[in-house]
Amino acid sequence: MCFTAREAIYLASLGFQDLLVGYPTWHAEDISAVARAIAEGAQITLMIDSVDHIQQIETIASQQEVCIPVCLDLDMALSLPGLHFGVWRSPLRTLEQIRPVLNSIVAAPHVALAGIMGYEAQVAGVGDQYPKSAAKNRLVRYLKQRSIREVAARRTATLKLIESYHLPALRFVNGGGTGSLHTTRAEAGVTEITVGSGFYAPALFDNYRDFRYQAAAGFAIEIVRQAHRGIYTCLGGGYIASGAVGRDKQPQPYLPTGARLDPLEGAGEVQTPVHYPGPLKLKPGDPIFLRxxxxxxxxxxxxxxxxxxxxxxxxEIPTYRGDGQCFL
Incomplete structure (x- = not known):
């Protein structure tokens, strides 16, 4: 799974196949570039969730006489009175909203439905075992269980609706993520799960009740001075995760055991003070490992x-940054 069309095109140029762009593509030149790549043999599927998406892709694909595979993105959030438990992604929440999009696909000769995707972010991406948060944890677990039932019913109903159109068989049904691996895989209709960050087991996944993965990735920052007894200031370190701002989006000290960030400074762009009261005698040049x-x-x-x-x-393997790539 890719997050932009340009990323998919780049990976296709390296020989990767069966590439799914996880978010809609609107820019005409990006769609045109995908069409050219498909004409040259690449297998790239674009994400859609509206008639407008279909019409935009059809217009560009028809100009290049290419059929572009698309994936229908379903909304999997749980909507309750006064509460939206989930993320704002696709507008497709009901069968009545899905039908016009399917009709548009049928009417578009240069667009083919290859699969469907439904990401239950409120199950896969929300922790339910945070320390000192017992009441919140119980509420999140209740909402997750309710979401799991509704997500399965919504996905099953969508597949039945698609079957009624007698389209070519779907190549894939994508669902869930790392945090919902144990529940999404129970759905018979799901053919693949995008575990993504689960291979790294980053710190956010420490706060889930139903599973615990072994930490598999991290980074080191160098101590460059000792600001005070038990406080070691390191160079860099402020590599903050995306999403709503909070302490859980900061990197977390991993080694030496007992190290912690300063509650006021956190992890900084140019320096990160780390509190360590343990037995190791740290000095400038020593590393602090973080997740x-x-x-x-x-x-x-x-x-x-x-x-x-x-x-x-x-x-030693290059990242996109090492390859000189930047897609957003």
Missing amino acids: HSKAGELCERFKTLLLVSNGTINE
Whole structure:
């Protein structure tokens, strides 16, 4: 899964296939570039959730005489009176809203429905075991359980509706994420789950009750001075995750055990003070190891990642930044 059309085109140029752009593409030149890549043999699927999306893609694809595969994005948020539990993504929440989009696909000879996607972010991306938050945790768990039932029913009903159109069989039904792996996989209609950041097991996933993954990625910042007894100031470190601003979006000290960020300064752009009262005698030049909060922070900030096994660096691989790429 990619997050922009340009990223998909870049990966296709490196030989990757079966690329799904996870968000809608509107810019005409980007759609045109996808059409050219498909004409040259790339397998790229664009995300859609409206008649406008279909018409835009059809107009451009017809000019290049190419059929572009699309994926129908479903809204999976739980809407209750006074509460929207989920994220604002697709406007497609009911079968009545989906039908006009399917009709538009049928009427567009240069667009083909390849799959559907429904990301239940309120299940996959919301922790339910935060320390000192018992009441909130119970509420989130209740809302998650209610969401899981509604998400499954919504996805099943959508698949039945699509079957009634007698279109070619879908290539995939994409659902969920790392935090919903154990529930999304229980749905018979789902063929793939986008686990994404789960391969890294970043710090945000420490706050889930139903699973615990082993930390698999992080970064080191160098101590450059000792500001006070037990306070070591490091260079850089403020690699903050996206989303609503909060302390949980900061990187978290991992080693040495017992290290913590300063509550007022946090992780800074140019310096990060770390409190460490432990037995190790730290000095300038020593590293403090941290875990990032989400997934993209490492590849946005560092040119390469080191692959380590049993204390040995086995390989150094470039990130998008290292390759000189920037898609947003």
